[in-house]
Amino acid sequence: MSVDSGFVIAVGTAVLLVMAVFIIIFVAYYQQKQAKQQLAFKELQAQHRRDLMAATFRGQEEERKRLAEDMHDGIGTMLSVTKMSLNQLERQVSADGQISFQFQKTRSMIDETMTNVRRISRNLVPTTLERFGLLAALEELADRATDTSTEVQLTFPESDTPFPPSLDLMLYRIAQELVNNAIRHARASQITIQLICIDQEVRLSVIDNGVGFDFDAVMENKQGGLGLRNIESRLSVVNGHVTFDVAPGRGSQIHIQVQLHDAQPVNLLS
Amino acid sequence: MSRFFSPYQDYPIAFIAELITLLPILIGLFRIVSIKYEIRLLLVLFILFFLRDILSNLLASVKENNLFIYNIFSFIELFFLALIFYNNPRIHSSRYRKTIVWGVVISLFLGLLFYSKSDFSIIDFTIVRLYGILITIVFFERVLSEVRIKNILTYSMFWINSGWLLYFCGTFFIFLLSDKVLSRKAQPEIFQQYWDTNLIFYIFFCLLASIGIWFSKYDQDNTL
Numbered sequence: 001m002s003v004d005s006g007f008v009i010a011v012g013t014a015v016l017l018v019m020a021v022f023i024i025i026f027v028a029y030y031q032q033k034q035a036k037q038q039l040a041f042k043e044l045q046a047q048h049r050r051d052l053m054a055a056t057f058r059g060q061e062e063e064r065k066r067l068a069e070d071m072h073d074g075i076g077t078m079l080s081v082t083k084m085s086l087n088q089l090e091r092q093v094s095a096d097g098q099i100s101f102q103f104q105k106t107r108s109m110i111d112e113t114m115t116n117v118r119r120i121s122r123n124l125v126p127t128t129l130e131r132f133g134l135l136a137a138l139e140e141l142a143d144r145a146t147d148t149s150t151e152v153q154l155t156f157p158e159s160d161t162p163f164p165p166s167l168d169l170m171l172y173r174i175a176q177e178l179v180n181n182a183i184r185h186a187r188a189s190q191i192t193i194q195l196i197c198i199d200q201e202v203r204l205s206v207i208d209n210g211v212g213f214d215f216d217a218v219m220e221n222k223q224g225g226l227g228l229r230n231i232e233s234r235l236s237v238v239n240g241h242v243t244f245d246v247a248p249g250r251g252s253q254i255h256i257q258v259q260l261h262d263a264q265p266v267n268l269l270s
Numbered sequence: 271m272s273r274f275f276s277p278y279q280d281y282p283i284a285f286i287a288e289l290i291t292l293l294p295i296l297i298g299l300f301r302i303v304s305i306k307y308e309i310r311l312l313l314v315l316f317i318l319f320f321l322r323d324i325l326s327n328l329l330a331s332v333k334e335n336n337l338f339i340y341n342i343f344s345f346i347e348l349f350f351l352a353l354i355f356y357n358n359p360r361i362h363s364s365r366y367r368k369t370i371v372w373g374v375v376i377s378l379f380l381g382l383l384f385y386s387k388s389d390f391s392i393i394d395f396t397i398v399r400l401y402g403i404l405i406t407i408v409f410f411e412r413v414l415s416e417v418r419i420k421n422i423l424t425y426s427m428f429w430i431n432s433g434w435l436l437y438f439c440g441t442f443f444i445f446l447l448s449d450k451v452l453s454r455k456a457q458p459e460i461f462q463q464y465w466d467t468n469l470i471f472y473i474f475f476c477l478l479a480s481i482g483i484w485f486s487k488y489d490q491d492n493t494l
Contacts, residue, residue, distance in 0.1 A: 005447050005450045005451065006451075008443065008447060009443040009451065009464070012442070012443035012446075013439070013440055013441075013442070013443045016403075016439035016440070017436065017439050017440055019439065020435045020436050020439040020440075021436070023410060023435065024432045024436075027410045027413065027414060027422065027428070028422055028423060028428070030414060031414055032421070032423070034414065035417070035420055035422070035494060038417055042494075
């Protein structure tokens with residue numbers, strides 16, 4: 001072997017090895033940097049999504065509030081005035097039996113409409129929640145949902161831990177949606193709302209004895225499952241979790257978990 | 271039997287290299303449940319490496335020419351190299367796969383063209399190394415472009431690829447000039463020196479591949 005071959009091999013191998021080592025170190029260093037940036041970007045995207053969701057819910061609540069005020073102050077007032085005017089008209093018109101019956105019928109229709117307006121505006125904005133807190137609002141929700149065919153119970157701990165108002169509203173809306181689903185879709189006769197606060201975690205469960213549902217089928221159907229998706233969206237704002245223990249033909253158990261420290265920064269109330 | 275083992279006293283590095291081939295195989299068998307298809311292919315390649323060495327030793331012990339085994343094995347190595355990189359699920363690029371396929375087709379064609387039975391097929395070995403360097407660099411380029419791996423230091427193919435790149439780069443010039451240093455024309459001490467260098471790079475590759483196979487268990491969770 002000539003010296004040249006040995007020299008060429010030594011130099012060539014050294015150059016290639018330096019290149020290989022440089023490539024390996026560069027790939028390791030650059031990839032780690034890239035991965036860190038990617039993770040930060042994903043976190044930023046998730047935060048942005050949460051902010052958007054929070055803004056959407058805030059907008060929704062504001063719109064509900066405006067609608068409720070318009071209904072109460074506008075339609076409600078107009079109906080009151082209409083009723084007064086009807087009473088005056090009745091006094092002015094002679095007491096004919098047939099006309100008197102028509103007046104009474106119209107008055108009862110106005111009363112019924114006023115009751116409906118009040119009920120809808122109260123549903124739109126849970127004033128009890130704003131004034132007396134979550135437990136009172138859930139009690140009211142359970143009372144209103146209870147009728148001859150359905151019994152709604154509320155169980156909660158003795159010690160009343162105050163939650164941030166945004167979390168109160170979120171839990172109330174979720175409970176409202178779940179109770180509504182249990183009555184309308186699962187045709188449940190027994191519904192239990194449980195609210196527990198362990199350490200720094202809030203757990204809300206809605207348990208019913210209804211006919212249940214196929215969770216996958218509901219979620220696959222783009223037209224349906226809006227309420228459930230809405231619950232997931234609301235929880236994503238506060239990094240909360242929902243567990244659906246459901247199946248067709250048996251009662252459902254839906255559990256919500258929210259960490260209190262995660263729920264603090266988001267404000268859904270205007 | 272003593273005729274089979276006695277050369278190991280003269281060539282201790284060859285003995286270590288053959289022994290170290292068992293390391294990735296054993297780790298692979300230990301991790302067999304969790305390893306993916308491309309790593310299983312690598313295991314098969316290491317088993318074939320081991321069988322190649324045993325067979326060549328047997329032929330050497332009966333004073334038979336065993337170079338054809340190494341020459342044939344360069345095709346097997348080329349084929350497995352292509353298969354392992356082609357089947358990597360992390361890389362989605364179709365151009366990457368086309369490069370692998372075209373590369374292996376051209377390399378096989380050239381390899382068959384310059385195949386030698388009685389001596390080292392210089393071109394074949396050089397082509398394998400050139401192809402290996404090309405696809406390992408293309409693989410790294412794809413890994414950086416597609417950004418799918420969370421931590422490359424715990425990614426199996428990073429270690430395996432690094433091992434291959436170092437092995438191919440370290441032995442490229444030895445095989446390029448193998449007619450002077452590894453052929454039958456070469457002086458025995460020169461042959462020994464360069465063959466041992468080749469084996470040292472192979473040992474290094476086995477060690478890095480073993481680390482890769484060990485980490486393959488975590489590949490599934492190592493995704494962005």
